Amino acid sequence: MEAVERAADIMQGASAIVAFTGAGVSTESNIPDFRSADGLYSCREKYGFPPEVILSRSFFSGHPDIFYDYYKNNLIHREALPNDCHKALAAMEKAGRLKAVVTQNIDGLHQAAGSSAVLELHGSIYRNYCAACGKRYELERVAASPGVPLCASCGGIIRPDVVLYEEMLDQEILSEAVSRIEGCDVLLVLGTSLVVYPAAGLVNHCGKGRLIIVNRSETAFDNKAALVIRDYAGRVMRNLTEKMGISI
Ligand code: CNA
Numbered sequence: 001m002e003a004v005e006r007a008a009d010i011m012q013g014a015s016a017i018v019a020f021t022g023a024g025v026s027t028e029s030n031i032p033d034f035r036s037a038d039g040l041y042s043c044r045e046k047y048g049f050p051p052e053v054i055l056s057r058s059f060f061s062g063h064p065d066i067f068y069d070y071y072k073n074n075l076i077h078r079e080a081l082p083n084d085c086h087k088a089l090a091a092m093e094k095a096g097r098l099k100a101v102v103t104q105n106i107d108g109l110h111q112a113a114g115s116s117a118v119l120e121l122h123g124s125i126y127r128n129y130c131a132a133c134g135k136r137y138e139l140e141r142v143a144a145s146p147g148v149p150l151c152a153s154c155g156g157i158i159r160p161d162v163v164l165y166e167e168m169l170d171q172e173i174l175s176e177a178v179s180r181i182e183g184c185d186v187l188l189v190l191g192t193s194l195v196v197y198p199a200a201g202l203v204n205h206c207g208k209g210r211l212i213i214v215n216r217s218e219t220a221f222d223n224k225a226a227l228v229i230r231d232y233a234g235r236v237m238r239n240l241t242e243k244m245g246i247s248i
Contacts, residue, residue, distance in 0.1 A: 018098070
Protein backbone atom coordinates (compact mmCIF):
# COMPACT_ATOMS: atom_id res chain seq x y z
CA MET A 1 0.00 0.00 0.00
CA GLU A 2 1.26 3.49 -0.82
CA ALA A 3 2.67 5.26 2.25
CA VAL A 4 0.19 8.12 2.14
CA GLU A 5 -2.70 5.66 1.92
CA ARG A 6 -1.37 3.90 5.01
CA ALA A 7 -1.21 7.27 6.78
CA ALA A 8 -4.79 8.05 5.74
CA ASP A 9 -5.77 4.63 7.04
CA ILE A 10 -4.18 5.25 10.44
CA MET A 11 -5.86 8.64 10.57
CA GLN A 12 -9.27 7.37 9.60
CA GLY A 13 -11.74 8.44 12.26
CA ALA A 14 -9.09 10.39 14.16
CA SER A 15 -10.51 13.64 15.46
CA ALA A 16 -7.74 14.69 17.82
CA ILE A 17 -4.75 14.82 15.50
CA VAL A 18 -1.75 16.82 16.73
CA ALA A 19 1.14 17.93 14.52
CA PHE A 20 4.67 18.37 15.82
CA THR A 21 6.74 20.39 13.35
CA GLY A 22 10.30 21.53 12.83
CA ALA A 23 12.42 23.54 10.42
CA GLY A 24 11.91 20.92 7.68
CA VAL A 25 8.30 22.05 7.13
CA SER A 26 9.55 25.49 6.13
CA THR A 27 12.34 24.51 3.72
CA GLU A 28 9.73 24.37 0.93
CA SER A 29 9.03 28.02 1.78
CA ASN A 30 12.75 28.67 1.17
CA ILE A 31 13.72 28.98 4.83
CA PRO A 32 16.79 26.80 5.34
CA ASP A 33 16.79 24.31 8.20
CA PHE A 34 19.79 23.53 10.43
CA ARG A 35 20.69 20.00 9.47
CA SER A 36 20.01 19.33 5.79
CA ALA A 37 23.10 19.24 3.56
CA ASP A 38 22.47 22.79 2.35
CA GLY A 39 21.13 23.88 5.73
CA LEU A 40 22.41 26.52 8.06
CA TYR A 41 25.27 24.34 9.21
CA SER A 42 27.18 25.49 6.17
CA CYS A 43 27.30 28.87 7.93
CA ARG A 44 29.75 27.38 10.39
CA GLU A 45 32.34 28.22 7.77
CA LYS A 46 31.32 31.87 7.61
CA TYR A 47 31.08 32.51 11.36
CA GLY A 48 33.43 29.89 12.75
CA PHE A 49 30.70 28.61 15.10
CA PRO A 50 27.74 26.26 14.71
CA PRO A 51 24.20 27.71 15.08
CA GLU A 52 23.81 26.22 18.58
CA VAL A 53 26.71 28.37 19.78
CA ILE A 54 25.72 31.59 18.01
CA LEU A 55 22.11 31.16 19.13
CA SER A 56 23.02 30.59 22.78
CA ARG A 57 22.31 32.91 25.68
CA SER A 58 25.99 33.36 26.56
CA PHE A 59 26.97 34.10 22.95
CA PHE A 60 24.16 36.65 22.65
CA SER A 61 25.42 38.41 25.80
CA GLY A 62 29.06 38.37 24.72
CA HIS A 63 28.76 38.99 20.97
CA PRO A 64 25.37 40.56 20.16
CA ASP A 65 26.84 41.94 16.90
CA ILE A 66 27.75 38.48 15.53
CA PHE A 67 24.49 37.05 16.91
CA TYR A 68 22.45 39.64 15.03
CA ASP A 69 24.46 39.32 11.83
CA TYR A 70 23.74 35.59 11.80
CA TYR A 71 20.15 35.89 13.05
CA LYS A 72 19.09 38.54 10.54
CA ASN A 73 20.73 36.77 7.60
CA ASN A 74 19.50 33.30 8.44
CA LEU A 75 16.38 33.32 10.58
CA ILE A 76 14.43 36.38 9.45
CA HIS A 77 12.60 35.62 6.20
CA ARG A 78 9.77 38.12 5.97
CA GLU A 79 9.16 37.26 2.31
CA ALA A 80 8.46 33.58 3.08
CA LEU A 81 4.95 32.27 2.41
CA PRO A 82 3.23 29.19 3.84
CA ASN A 83 3.60 26.06 1.70
CA ASP A 84 1.28 23.07 1.22
CA CYS A 85 2.29 21.54 4.55
CA HIS A 86 1.34 24.66 6.54
CA LYS A 87 -1.86 25.01 4.48
CA ALA A 88 -2.83 21.35 4.92
CA LEU A 89 -2.47 21.58 8.70
CA ALA A 90 -4.60 24.74 8.79
CA ALA A 91 -7.25 23.02 6.64
CA MET A 92 -7.23 19.95 8.92
CA GLU A 93 -7.82 22.23 11.91
CA LYS A 94 -10.72 23.96 10.14
CA ALA A 95 -12.20 20.57 9.26
CA GLY A 96 -12.22 19.76 13.00
CA ARG A 97 -9.68 16.94 12.70
CA LEU A 98 -6.51 18.60 14.05
CA LYS A 99 -6.42 19.97 17.60
CA ALA A 100 -3.04 21.68 17.71
CA VAL A 101 0.25 22.34 15.99
CA VAL A 102 3.19 22.09 18.37
CA THR A 103 6.08 23.74 16.58
CA GLN A 104 9.78 24.28 17.13
CA ASN A 105 9.72 26.90 14.40
CA ILE A 106 9.96 30.60 15.02
CA ASP A 107 8.87 31.76 11.57
CA GLY A 108 5.12 32.30 12.13
CA LEU A 109 4.18 30.37 8.95
CA HIS A 110 1.60 28.13 10.64
CA GLN A 111 -0.37 31.19 11.74
CA ALA A 112 0.14 32.79 8.32
CA ALA A 113 -1.49 29.70 6.78
CA GLY A 114 -4.51 30.09 9.08
CA SER A 115 -3.74 27.72 11.98
CA SER A 116 -5.00 29.15 15.25
CA ALA A 117 -4.06 26.48 17.80
CA VAL A 118 -0.29 26.85 17.53
CA LEU A 119 2.05 26.19 20.45
CA GLU A 120 5.38 27.87 19.73
CA LEU A 121 7.90 25.98 21.85
CA HIS A 122 10.81 28.18 20.80
CA GLY A 123 9.08 31.54 20.49
CA SER A 124 8.72 33.77 17.45
CA ILE A 125 10.79 36.19 15.41
CA TYR A 126 7.72 38.46 15.36
CA ARG A 127 7.94 39.24 19.09
CA ASN A 128 10.90 41.20 20.48
CA TYR A 129 11.63 43.06 23.68
CA CYS A 130 14.28 45.16 25.36
CA ALA A 131 16.44 42.93 27.54
CA ALA A 132 16.86 45.83 30.00
CA CYS A 133 13.42 47.43 30.40
CA GLY A 134 11.10 44.92 28.71
CA LYS A 135 9.62 47.35 26.14
CA ARG A 136 8.09 45.36 23.27
CA TYR A 137 9.09 45.75 19.63
CA GLU A 138 7.83 44.54 16.26
CA LEU A 139 10.03 42.51 13.95
CA GLU A 140 10.31 45.52 11.61
CA ARG A 141 12.26 47.44 14.24
CA VAL A 142 14.80 44.63 14.61
CA ALA A 143 15.10 44.01 10.88
CA ALA A 144 15.50 47.71 10.04
CA SER A 145 18.18 48.47 12.66
CA PRO A 146 21.70 48.29 11.31
CA GLY A 147 23.72 46.04 13.61
CA VAL A 148 22.40 45.46 17.12
CA PRO A 149 18.89 46.93 17.65
CA LEU A 150 18.70 49.21 20.67
CA CYS A 151 15.73 50.26 22.81
CA ALA A 152 14.29 53.70 22.03
CA SER A 153 13.44 54.23 25.71
CA CYS A 154 16.50 53.07 27.63
CA GLY A 155 19.20 52.18 25.07
CA GLY A 156 19.22 48.52 26.16
CA ILE A 157 19.69 45.70 23.67
CA ILE A 158 16.50 44.44 22.04
CA ARG A 159 16.28 40.67 21.89
CA PRO A 160 13.98 38.33 20.04
CA ASP A 161 11.39 36.48 22.09
CA VAL A 162 12.89 33.18 21.02
CA VAL A 163 14.26 30.49 23.29
CA LEU A 164 18.03 30.58 22.97
CA TYR A 165 20.21 27.55 23.64
CA GLU A 166 20.98 27.46 27.41
CA GLU A 167 17.50 28.90 28.15
CA MET A 168 14.44 27.12 29.51
CA LEU A 169 11.29 26.61 27.50
CA ASP A 170 8.14 28.36 28.66
CA GLN A 171 6.74 25.82 31.14
CA GLU A 172 3.09 26.64 30.43
CA ILE A 173 3.52 26.09 26.71
CA LEU A 174 5.50 22.91 27.37
CA SER A 175 2.86 21.41 29.66
CA GLU A 176 0.06 22.38 27.25
CA ALA A 177 2.04 20.58 24.51
CA VAL A 178 2.44 17.50 26.73
CA SER A 179 -1.28 17.36 27.43
CA ARG A 180 -2.22 17.85 23.76
CA ILE A 181 0.14 15.05 22.72
CA GLU A 182 -1.00 12.72 25.52
CA GLY A 183 -4.60 13.27 24.45
CA CYS A 184 -4.09 12.90 20.72
CA ASP A 185 -5.19 9.95 18.65
CA VAL A 186 -2.49 10.56 16.02
CA LEU A 187 0.76 12.52 16.32
CA LEU A 188 2.03 13.70 12.95
CA VAL A 189 5.72 14.54 13.24
CA LEU A 190 6.80 16.66 10.29
CA GLY A 191 10.20 17.96 9.19
CA THR A 192 12.24 17.67 12.34
CA SER A 193 15.50 15.89 13.06
CA LEU A 194 14.26 15.29 16.64
CA VAL A 195 17.64 16.03 18.15
CA VAL A 196 16.87 19.27 20.01
CA TYR A 197 15.74 18.65 23.60
CA PRO A 198 13.53 19.04 25.54
CA ALA A 199 11.29 19.55 22.46
CA ALA A 200 12.13 16.18 20.87
CA GLY A 201 11.25 14.36 24.12
CA LEU A 202 7.60 15.38 23.62
CA VAL A 203 7.27 12.55 21.11
CA ASN A 204 7.60 10.10 24.03
CA HIS A 205 4.20 11.31 25.28
CA CYS A 206 2.45 9.88 22.24
CA GLY A 207 0.61 6.58 22.77
CA LYS A 208 1.66 3.38 20.99
CA GLY A 209 0.61 2.97 17.36
CA ARG A 210 -0.23 6.66 17.02
CA LEU A 211 3.02 8.11 15.74
CA ILE A 212 3.54 9.01 12.07
CA ILE A 213 6.88 10.57 11.08
CA VAL A 214 7.30 12.45 7.81
CA ASN A 215 10.92 13.52 7.46
CA ARG A 216 13.42 13.45 4.64
CA SER A 217 16.13 11.87 6.76
CA GLU A 218 16.14 9.25 9.46
CA THR A 219 15.39 10.13 13.11
CA ALA A 220 16.10 8.42 16.42
CA PHE A 221 12.34 7.91 16.88
CA ASP A 222 11.72 6.04 13.60
CA ASN A 223 11.61 2.66 15.33
CA LYS A 224 8.80 3.89 17.64
CA ALA A 225 6.61 5.03 14.74
CA ALA A 226 3.61 3.22 13.29
CA LEU A 227 4.65 4.70 9.94
CA VAL A 228 7.70 6.56 8.64
CA ILE A 229 7.53 8.46 5.33
CA ARG A 230 10.82 9.80 4.00
CA ASP A 231 9.55 12.43 1.63
CA TYR A 232 8.82 16.13 1.32
CA ALA A 233 6.32 17.25 3.96
CA GLY A 234 4.50 19.54 1.50
CA ARG A 235 3.86 16.78 -1.02
CA VAL A 236 2.88 14.21 1.63
CA MET A 237 0.47 16.59 3.36
CA ARG A 238 -1.12 17.70 0.10
CA ASN A 239 -1.81 14.06 -0.84
CA LEU A 240 -2.89 13.12 2.66
CA THR A 241 -5.48 15.89 2.99
CA GLU A 242 -6.79 14.98 -0.46
CA LYS A 243 -7.23 11.38 0.64
CA MET A 244 -9.00 12.62 3.78
CA GLY A 245 -11.40 14.64 1.62
CA ILE A 246 -10.11 17.97 2.93
CA SER A 247 -9.26 20.70 0.43
CA ILE A 248 -6.40 23.06 1.09
P1 CNA B 1 16.64 20.53 11.90
O1 CNA B 1 17.48 19.92 12.95
O2 CNA B 1 17.29 21.44 10.93
O3 CNA B 1 15.98 19.32 11.11
C1 CNA B 1 15.17 19.50 9.99
C2 CNA B 1 14.77 18.12 9.48
O4 CNA B 1 13.82 18.31 8.46
C3 CNA B 1 15.95 17.32 8.89
O5 CNA B 1 15.96 16.05 9.47
C4 CNA B 1 15.62 17.27 7.38
O6 CNA B 1 15.97 16.04 6.81
C5 CNA B 1 14.12 17.44 7.37
N1 CNA B 1 13.59 18.13 6.20
C6 CNA B 1 14.09 19.20 5.54
N2 CNA B 1 13.26 19.60 4.58
C7 CNA B 1 12.20 18.75 4.61
C8 CNA B 1 11.01 18.65 3.87
N3 CNA B 1 10.71 19.51 2.88
N4 CNA B 1 10.13 17.67 4.17
C9 CNA B 1 10.41 16.78 5.16
N5 CNA B 1 11.53 16.83 5.90
C10 CNA B 1 12.41 17.81 5.63
O7 CNA B 1 15.41 21.31 12.51
P2 CNA B 1 14.57 21.00 13.84
O8 CNA B 1 13.37 21.82 13.76
O9 CNA B 1 14.45 19.55 14.10
O10 CNA B 1 15.58 21.59 14.94
C11 CNA B 1 15.13 22.37 15.88
C12 CNA B 1 15.63 23.82 15.81
C13 CNA B 1 15.78 24.40 14.43
C14 CNA B 1 14.55 24.63 16.42
O11 CNA B 1 15.04 25.21 17.58
C15 CNA B 1 14.14 25.71 15.43
O12 CNA B 1 13.88 26.92 16.09
C16 CNA B 1 15.32 25.85 14.54
N6 CNA B 1 15.07 26.44 13.21
C17 CNA B 1 13.85 26.96 12.88
C18 CNA B 1 13.62 27.49 11.63
C19 CNA B 1 12.27 28.05 11.30
O13 CNA B 1 11.60 28.61 12.17
N7 CNA B 1 11.81 27.89 10.04
C20 CNA B 1 14.65 27.48 10.68
C21 CNA B 1 15.89 26.96 11.04
C22 CNA B 1 16.08 26.44 12.31
